[in-house]
Amino acid sequence: MEIQWYPGHMTKAKRQMQEDLKLIDIIIELIDARIPYSGRNPDIRSMGAQKSRLIVLNKADLADEKRNRLWMEYYQQQGAQVLLADSRNRGTLKQIQSLIREACREKIERDRRRGIRNRTIKAMVVGIPNVGKSTFINSMAGRASAKTGNKPGVTKGKQWIHLSKELDLLDTPGILWPRFDDPKAGVRLAFIGSVSDDVVQTEELSLELIRYLTAEYPGMLEARYGVSESEEPVKILENIAVNRKCLSAGNQVSYEKAAAILLDEFRRGALGRVTLEIPEA
Numbered sequence: 001m002e003i004q005w006y007p008g009h010m011t012k013a014k015r016q017m018q019e020d021l022k023l024i025d026i027i028i029e030l031i032d033a034r035i036p037y038s039g040r041n042p043d044i045r046s047m048g049a050q051k052s053r054l055i056v057l058n059k060a061d062l063a064d065e066k067r068n069r070l071w072m073e074y075y076q077q078q079g080a081q082v083l084l085a086d087s088r089n090r091g092t093l094k095q096i097q098s099l100i101r102e103a104c105r106e107k108i109e110r111d112r113r114r115g116i117r118n119r120t121i122k123a124m125v126v127g128i129p130n131v132g133k134s135t136f137i138n139s140m141a142g143r144a145s146a147k148t149g150n151k152p153g154v155t156k157g158k159q160w161i162h163l164s165k166e167l168d169l170l171d172t173p174g175i176l177w178p179r180f181d182d183p184k185a186g187v188r189l190a191f192i193g194s195v196s197d198d199v200v201q202t203e204e205l206s207l208e209l210i211r212y213l214t215a216e217y218p219g220m221l222e223a224r225y226g227v228s229e230s231e232e233p234v235k236i237l238e239n240i241a242v243n244r245k246c247l248s249a250g251n252q253v254s255y256e257k258a259a260a261i262l263l264d265e266f267r268r269g270a271l272g273r274v275t276l277e278i279p280e281a
Helices: 009-023 042-046 065-077 096-103 105-113 133-141 183-191 202-216 220-225 233-243 255-267
Strands: 026-032 052-058 081-084 121-126 159-162 167-171
Touching: 009 121, 026 042, 026 096, 052 065, 052 096, 065 081, 081 096, 096 105, 096 121, 121 133, 133 167, 183 202, 183 255, 202 220, 202 233, 202 255, 220 233, 233 255
Parallel strands: 026 052, 026 121, 052 081, 121 167
Antiparallel strands: 159 167
């Protein structure tokens, strides 16, 4: 299964982000904790290489706890400041200000030597579509400052949000990259909803998800839907359709409706905590 999606507005958004780099002190890069490698845009990774950077593994509450620790260690070993977070829970973001100060420590020290004190740190929040950037900013601000939505493309342009005399955040549109060289990356991005469902064959995508879950998280589908996981993926999807009464005209089983239910419940964590990849040894 090959998936590619790079709408034209992302090219414009990338150019704008590159222009805004001169305005900011630190990049806060949000990555979906369920796909900590495939969900990291290589263009964003290389962008602003000389800037301080904080990696936030967001939606960590939806991801496998053991694999969360592995990925946190993986990025820490690369010298990054890393935070596991659930942007809907302000409690998980309590460390963020101290981590930002630590990541900007050298710049703050340079400012002090020049006699500049208490200058507001300007941070750019970046990531792929639907990673939770706007929810992250709203939780940090304690108010609805940025538009949110459970689909890609809600944030259309940049938005500056003043948090305090110490920190300003720049919200940016989610961007992908022009071509996914690894087909698995495109599929994983589609699993979590970072690729528009309009360009995806959802039934085929759901079969790929069933294959992964039965191999890596056995018992999860059986516990949620009461289906036997010893069947072929298409039969499992059919049984999910029957159990959830997914019918189309003429009382025919609707694989499309069953696929939509499976993908929705996976994306919001109703199946359980899942991470779709592990660090390479």
